[in-house]
Amino acid sequence: MKYVIGIDGGGTKTEATAYTIDGEEIGSGYSGPGNLILNGEWAIENIISAANECMETTNLVYNESECVFIYAGLAGIDGADVAKAEKALSDRFNVETKIVSDAEIALAALLKGDDGILTISGTGSVCYGIHEGKLERAGGWGHILGDEGSGYYIALQAFKRAALEEDECIKKSRLTEKLLERLGMKKVKEIKKFIYSSRKADIAALAPLVAELGEEGEENAVSILREAGRDLALITWRVYRKLGFNSKVKIGISGGIIRRVKLVRKEFEMELAKYIKEFIIVDDDVSPSKGGYYLAKKYITN
């Protein structure tokens, strides 16, 4: 029986999953980083290793090896030698191979290979969309230039609010008090130490505290979270416009902030409704590797 392997290669790990033609998961394999630009040759080794492990587990079930397509979505393909990586995979496994960006495969996973948009907000934020073969992006400029609506951005707004209260001699808000309490600090001035000695993810890790206070109605937290929702709607609208969508569109959402922080998600949908007449939100906890299955299927059903 035929099957395809979908691969999701990111900055920290690579996942390869085998799917039957009906989309049933029948095997999987994992390895290290699969970012083509950052990890180079090592990324290719990791991708091969994950695919290899995936085939081995698959063969246990199928007792045969009829892999007909490998479809990989990798981080860092801009400027990388994609053809070389494709050849390395297809030579090794003697199977048709295609490599696209991690964005494209994640988009396909959530939208089942259909056209549409994917808005991501976790530690960072970005929006991608695909329409009639054309892929467009908005946002995704990283934490210095952008990442509006992300966990990092939300936490940073809370810290900025604390700094403003200090500069304006305003009484500390509950948001600021809780922020200091969490960091074990007494004075707002001390937040500088934390900010300038922490990594982006450590700062973003305070977004859930803002979310919690937002749920309780703390006004600063509420306003920060609503703004995040509006920012995410804005990048989504930009992609929608860039791609010239005009009918009902599927909008996938991914990442803890947009999916699970109620105030962000509610504001995102409300704001989006101002721009886009008809849309369906797709919110599934699907592995990006499944996108490889949907994309490969377009080739093998012919």
Add this chain to the structure above:
Amino acid sequence: MKYVIGIDGGGTKTEATAYTIDGEEIGSGYSGPGNLILNGEWAIENIISAANECMETTNLVYNESECVFIYAGLAGIDGADVAKAEKALSDRFNVETKIVSDAEIALAALLKGDDGILTISGTGSVCYGIHEGKLERAGGWGHILGDEGSGYYIALQAFKRAALEEDECIKKSRLTEKLLERLGMKKVKEIKKFIYSSRKADIAALAPLVAELGEEGEENAVSILREAGRDLALITWRVYRKLGFNSKVKIGISGGIIRRVKLVRKEFEMELAKYIKEFIIVDDDVSPSKGGYYLAKKYITN
């Protein structure tokens, strides 16, 4: 003849200058970093070494050693053992010694020891003021939390403008074109590489390009520079309010952006006039060590 030594100890160097009671410069000495928190014992050694060199050059002119006061302004005194550093200096030179922050000495240098405000905008930005012995600050939260109106902030706004044009599919502005040209890049997407591989100062180094385009009337540059001026007026107003000034106040300005970028300075003064009835801008290229002279003089004239 009596003289005093003023010391300015910063993150990269320490400067010690000897002044006669009339404020005439009669000797100087230099050494490495003098940030008490960051450089610890080494900072104290550097401060002593700069003062030592300063005394030696002074003795050549005076042929006697009648230093009556050492007044130092050092970076990183918050949380540092200032008393210990003061004792080390006074023991070594057998002279009365006082250590304050680098902000206080810079303020005294520009305002000749009078009460007033100092607004700084170079790579970063901050505002300090002193009134009846009380020192207050606004801004100065660093490039992640703040630094509005600084060279870093100005350059970053230009990059953000480029990113927005890309996301909105707007024709590249002249500001964006010049920015890409300067960096030897063709596509706006490439700016990410620069931003995420550069230090704060490398990014701030593009502020003069924005200033140049602002002079030529490029509308994006003009709006970024004017906003910077307004941001600097705002932190100045906050310090003014914190200190409860109500009569005519001296406002010193320091740093290349606020002093030499015409659009920033003009907007700063115009905006400030909306908040503060009477003020005098003090714009002098005076060494912060001179602040040590003004402050020491208050002790020795008694």
